[in-house]
Amino acid sequence: DVKVTQSSRYLVKRTGEKVFLECVQDMDHENMFWYRQDPGLGLRLIYFSYDVKMKEKGDIPEGYSVSREKKERFSLILESASTNQTSMYLCASSLRREGPYEQYFGPGTRLTVT
Amino acid sequence: AQSVTQPDIHITVSEGASLELRCNYSYGATPYLFWYVQSPGQGLQLLLKYFSGDTLVQGIKGFEAEFKRSQSSFNLRKPSVHWSDAAEYFCAVARYGGSQGNLIFGKGTKLSVKP
Secondary structure, eight states, X not given: XXXXXXXXXXXXXXXXXXXXXXXXXXXXXXXXXXXXXXXXXXXXXXXXXXXXXXOEEOSOOTTOEEEEEETTEEEEEEXXXXXXGOEXXXXXXXXXXXXXXXXXXXXXXXXXXX | OOEEEOOOSEEEEETTSOEEEXXXXXXXXXXXXXXXXXXXXXXXXXXXXXXXXXSEEEOGGGOEEEEEXXXXXXXXXESSOOGGGOEEEEEEEEOTTOTTOOEEEOOOEEEEEEO
């Protein structure tokens, strides 16, 4: 089974802090994704990556950056956390760049910025 | 622009009753469609997918979905709901071209199950 793990289930940070959310997948997937999930808004794509050191903006990249130094790991970075970034963050991966393939999701990180 | 609409925000059904969750998509060609389920506090789990072929697709946990091109719909069904089916359900479509495997998600339907 594909396993996608996220470094924290719950995180509380202060406004202005730099925040790192880590995601690791164990199935040699090429694609990795970061979403945020808010009530009534569903899932919105922040960034995705189809290869090491490659990244593409999703629908809501403002205030976020990403890093993919190794194929299995995809990090989401909040350079200066703000209260409007309080949300559930979901990481996902899928097999190859030439899709479509189903995405496999991690358990999520619930981030609270105070 | 492509979109996915789940018209029902919240549905309540009695345990043992049948269930149908609606999903409509906007896309001209044959879409690639997915249904996911999210239990409280968890990530999303794939229930089923449609890429081509038989328009009635079977998934896990006793769910099925039917692709209807004429109605641009991909509704999820289950003949008899169990209390453990209470969760949020998301319909998704692959973005046009699908070259990076990106999905567009609906806003979800929350299912409550009455005993």
